[in-house]
């Protein structure tokens with residue numbers, strides 16, 4: 001005779017392994033699309049693609065790159081895209097050649113400089129878009145100032161100033177039951193085909209995982225460019241209800257999770 005497990009045991013075991021619908025529209029996973037630096041191709045190519053598919057994304061802006069495109073950035077804010085802060089000076093490790101040439105770098109910087117730099121960007125962004133950023137993305141995903149024994153984290157400064165901070169080039173999705181809002185993890189979506197992006201998402205997802213993707217330019221495939229065709233295919237894939245993803249801005253997902261935990 002075949003041994004049959006009682007149905008209650010089967011259901012219980014199944015429930016403990018299967019993820020449940022945690023997000024809106026019965027979605028089991030959340031995905032946010034984000035773009036850094038206010039590159040011109042984002043307003044010229046990226047935002048029209050997002051608008052065509054009625055998708056909202058998050059943009060971490062820098063005043064320097066916004067110049068000449070302020071009107072388009074205001075339109076993006078008015079259309080419901082999330083407008084966020086990416087500092088004015090974009091300091092990363094001074095090992096980058098472009099910072100060495102200017103004698104700049106996080107190693108020689110201070111918390112007070114960063115505080116001022118972030119404030120300057122916040123004021124410019126707010127003046128030109130009408131949106132007050134609630135979110136921040138760490139330039140190059142780096143969260144420190146100083147050298148050696150004098151290194152300080154600027155994560156506490158971001159935690160005090162913003163609702164959340166996003167890093168970059170990480171290797172994991174966010175666990176909605178664990179993540180620190182001051183260090184939301186993100187994968188790079190630059191230079192990838194749709195198949196590679198799909199594989200990345202499918203590999204990264206776990207029970208109710210929140211996957212944040214971050215890119216730079218939008219257009220023809222390149223090392224710092226989100227391929228425009230891959231982006232369209234990715235949006236179609238994520239919007240298909242059978243794939244069980246909720247596609248929303250970083251701040252919207254963060255606030256949604258926050259409310260669920262109240």
Ligand SMILES: [Zn+2]
Nearest residue numbers: 036037139140
């Ligand atoms: Zn950047």
